[in-house]
Amino acid sequence: GVARGDAAAAAAAVRAAAGGAVPAGTSVRLRLGKPGANGARPLEALDLKPRVDLAVRLERNADGNFSVRREAIGVTATPQRLSGRVDDGLYWALRAAGASPRAAQDYLRTIARAIDVGEVARGDRFDLVIERRASADGDSSLGPLLYAGLDRAQGADVALMRWNSGGEEHWLDALRLDSETRALIWPVAARISSGFGMRRHPILRYKRLHRGIDFAAPRGTPIQAAADGVVLHAGRAGGYGNQVRLRHADGTITSYSHMASLHVAPGTAVTQGQVIGTVGSTGLSTGPHLHYEVHRNGRAVDPRAVEGVASAPLAGEALAAFKSRYARYQALPIG
Structure with missing residues (x-):
């Protein structure tokens, strides 16, 4: 009215x-x-x-x-843990344990990141932690799902925990924090015009080690990061012209030279496949191409012989903090 x-x-x-x-x-x-x-x-x-x-x-x-x-309004957020046994179905087992419809759906979506939910069997045990928010005026509500675990009678267990890293939220498996090797990708889709090894330099006219491989890509072709890493250098580098160097989790360094433009700055994190610049012909170069190098233990190696870079989702203080929070969740009473 x-x-x-x-x-x-x-x-x-x-x-x-x-x-x-x-x-x-x-x-x-x-x-x-x-x-x-x-x-x-x-x-x-x-x-x-x-x-x-x-x-x-x-x-x-x-x-x-x-x-x-x-x-x-002041709000206190505390984690609440629910656990139980799967009988007729996982969703209804979650609801019977006290999970709201939203919490049950969030749990199912999160577990699906690791396994086929259809493989969850009778007798498996679920474990989840939800944030419960209580306001100073007496209201309460359920916040986001913080942890989704599954103890399986057959198959690998799952322990996915929400974790904020670099301003982004991730789901990390507390049971699988060891390093893993991830294959490098080629920085451009183009033919290799010069390989790794001794060769006569086209400008200097004497033989020396060609420390990387050249891709015959047209000027302006986007250049992608070969793997996740941090920008060590982005700028002029003598005869290399405009260059970007990335350090990866296991200490491997990749470099990209003779670039026309740079799209990243020193100190920033990049992800595999992210465009870091474009192909050019700066420095000692006879024409547009990308000179790509891989360094391990301070020594240039043939990029075609490198299977990948080892990376761990967390290390150092971040790893210790992650394990501490996981231990707190496991120590919570159920209910």
Whole structure:
């Protein structure tokens, strides 16, 4: 029964205060004025909680306009652990253990990262940790899934934990934190015009070791990182012209030379396949091409003989912190 103009103004004000759309199911308290000639009633005040940590109050001022007040609500977040045995079906076993429909669906999606959920069998045991949020005014809600584990009678167990690294969230398996070898990719899709080994330099006119391989790619061709790594150098490098050097997790270094343009800066992390620049002909070069090198233990090696680089998802302090949190989750009481 609120007047159309008031309804539109209130909706816009609340959306702005909440930082987006108000979730379906949110309770709203209204105070309305006396009906006008057309039967519509003016909105005098509105209260709602679009989030467990935020209250919004809208109130009509003496001038007839609305004022909006946002009130932050203190929230305590604690992990809650649920566990149980799979009988007739994993979803219903999760629900019977106290998981909400959303939590059960999140668990199934997360486990599917590691195994085919259809392979979960009767007698397997599930284990999950959910964040429970309690606000200072007495409300509570379930937050995100933090951990998804599965103890299987047949097949490998799973222990996936949510982890933030470099501003991005990942699901890492606590049972598989050892290093793994990941194949390098070619930085450009082009033919190799010169291989690794001794050769007569086309400009200097004497024999010397060609420390990498050349790709005959046209000027402007995107150059991709051969593997995940960190940019050690991005800039001029003498006869190499414009060059990018990447350090990978196991200490392997790859370099990309004679580039026309550079798309990365020193110190930044790059992922395999990310474009780091374009092919050019800078430095001692007879024409557009990419000179690509791989160094191990301080020595240039033939890139075609390198199967991959070893990487571990975590190391050092990050690994210790991950293991500590995993131990805390395993020590939580069930229920």
